[in-house]
Amino acid sequence: MLTKEQNELLTRVNDDAPMGKYMKMFWIPAVRSGRLERGGDPIRVRLFGKNYVAFRADNGEVGIFNEGCPHRGVSLTTARNEDNALTCLYHGWKFDVSGKTVDAPTEPPERVAHFCKKVPLKSYPVREAGGMVWTYVGEGEPTQFPEFEFNTLPEDHVFVRIALINANWLQVLEGTVDSAHVSILHQESSKKVSAEVNKTLYDPSPRYEVDEQDYGYRAGALRKMPDGSQYVRISEFVQPAWSFIPKNPKEHHVAAFCVPIDDENTAQVFIFYNFNRPLTFEDAAVLQAQFGVDPTAPADNFYEGGSLKWAQKREMLKNHFTGMYGVLVEDYIIVESMGLIQDRTQEYLGSSDSFITRVRRFLLNQVKAVQEGRVPKGLDKEIDYPGIRSTNAVMPADTDWRLAPK
Numbered sequence: 564m565l566t567k568e569q570n571e572l573l574t575r576v577n578d579d580a581p582m583g584k585y586m587k588m589f590w591i592p593a594v595r596s597g598r599l600e601r602g603g604d605p606i607r608v609r610l611f612g613k614n615y616v617a618f619r620a621d622n623g624e625v626g627i628f629n630e631g632c633p634h635r636g637v638s639l640t641t642a643r644n645e646d647n648a649l650t651c652l653y654h655g656w657k658f659d660v661s662g663k664t665v666d667a668p669t670e671p672p673e674r675v676a677h678f679c680k681k682v683p684l685k686s687y688p689v690r691e692a693g694g695m696v697w698t699y700v701g702e703g704e705p706t707q708f709p710e711f712e713f714n715t716l717p718e719d720h721v722f723v724r725i726a727l728i729n730a731n732w733l734q735v736l737e738g739t740v741d742s743a744h745v746s747i748l749h750q751e752s753s754k755k756v757s758a759e760v761n762k763t764l765y766d767p768s769p770r771y772e773v774d775e776q777d778y779g780y781r782a783g784a785l786r787k788m789p790d791g792s793q794y795v796r797i798s799e800f801v802q803p804a805w806s807f808i809p810k811n812p813k814e815h816h817v818a819a820f821c822v823p824i825d826d827e828n829t830a831q832v833f834i835f836y837n838f839n840r841p842l843t844f845e846d847a848a849v850l851q852a853q854f855g856v857d858p859t860a861p862a863d864n865f866y867e868g869g870s871l872k873w874a875q876k877r878e879m880l881k882n883h884f885t886g887m888y889g890v891l892v893e894d895y896i897i898v899e900s901m902g903l904i905q906d907r908t909q910e911y912l913g914s915s916d917s918f919i920t921r922v923r924r925f926l927l928n929q930v931k932a933v934q935e936g937r938v939p940k941g942l943d944k945e946i947d948y949p950g951i952r953s954t955n956a957v958m959p960a961d962t963d964w965r966l967a968p969k
């Protein structure tokens with residue numbers, strides 16, 4: 564349970580909210596790379612309650628600017644995208660992909676060059692990796708780019724899908740670090756997939772052991788198996804909102820990031836990846852079976868908050884635990900049903916919530932550091948991002964879960 568103040572501090576990200584300030588100190592995977600075509604439509608990207616425009620120039624480079632034209636605020640999503648620049652339709656001011664103003668035809672010709680140098684267009688650093696366009700919208704110099712394993716793989720080894728969830732980002736994040744619900748909420752899908760996944764069904768009350776790291780936590784969810792062994796699921800929470808989720812078969816890996824669109828909306832970026840080979844449509848079908856991601860559904864909004872909110876089929880409950888289709892849809896409906904921002908002053912936590920409590924504490928400490936003008940933990944040193952990986956294993960009961968092979 565949290566106080567009202569703590570809940571506000573943890574959840575609010577709009578404007579100058581301290582949590583937004585803290586999260587903006589990290590690179591954010593903002594748009595799926597495939598969504599931006601060379602010379603194609605500029606699109607609106609909303610992050611932390613503020614609108615940006617993203618576009619891919621003819622030369623393939625991506626630009627991200629504030630959405631409003633620096634002249635008089637026209638949305639640059641309506642702009643022309645040509646000559647490696649956006650041209651605002653209202654007065655023809657032209658901004659190249661690097662963020663330089665290159666024309667302002669409403670100024671006297673002899674003044675244009677000088678005038679252009681002073682136009683305060685706000686553009687943001689961009690990187691492309693892991694099938695995503697990343698940006699840094701924080702103040703000052705960008706911090707370390709997270710070279711997670713999926714960011715270094717060839718494009719066809721990575722499969723990205725995005726869900727738009729009509730709820731606060733922390734609710735979505737808490738769902739991804741809560742191993743206990745897998746045995747209950749997702750039991751139908753678990754039953755369907757494989758004996759490996761099924762192991763969560765043997766023990767719905769895992770014991771957590773959590774190791775704090777510079778970047779967040781590595782946590783073992785330990786379940787007792789009927790034969791006396793233990794089933795270990797190791798997840799990673801990486802600040803500010805990453806979860807590395809154990810997955811079977813282990814050949815595939817999953818990372819999820821909660822992008823705060825604003826206080827009440829979240830884009831969950833799901834990154835599936837394989838170290839050894841390209842992912843195929845068949846893999847996508849497996850993912851569909853396991854996660855409920857329809858490979859033919861739109862990649863940028865395979866779930867859209869509210870649209871499936873009441874997709875529970877009550878008549879299915881006789882033969883199916885939730886009456887909902889697929890693991891992720893189960894997650895999203897459940898998370899949305901808690902309200903736009905869950906009132907954490909009205910909750911009653913049990914022992915299986917210990918990891919969630921730790922994650923909240925980590926985030927609260929980080930926000931406190933920001934409020935006090937200190938550098939948050941982990942931002943003062945080099946992080947070994949490639950070394951972060953979730954895993955699972957069956958091990959003898961008395962073995963240390965930290966020894967599970969990655």
Ligand code: FES
Nearest residue numbers: 632634635651654
């Ligand atoms: S508002 Fe964009 S050029 Fe005038």
Ligand SMILES: [Fe+2]
Nearest residue numbers: 738749890894
């Ligand atoms: Fe879930």
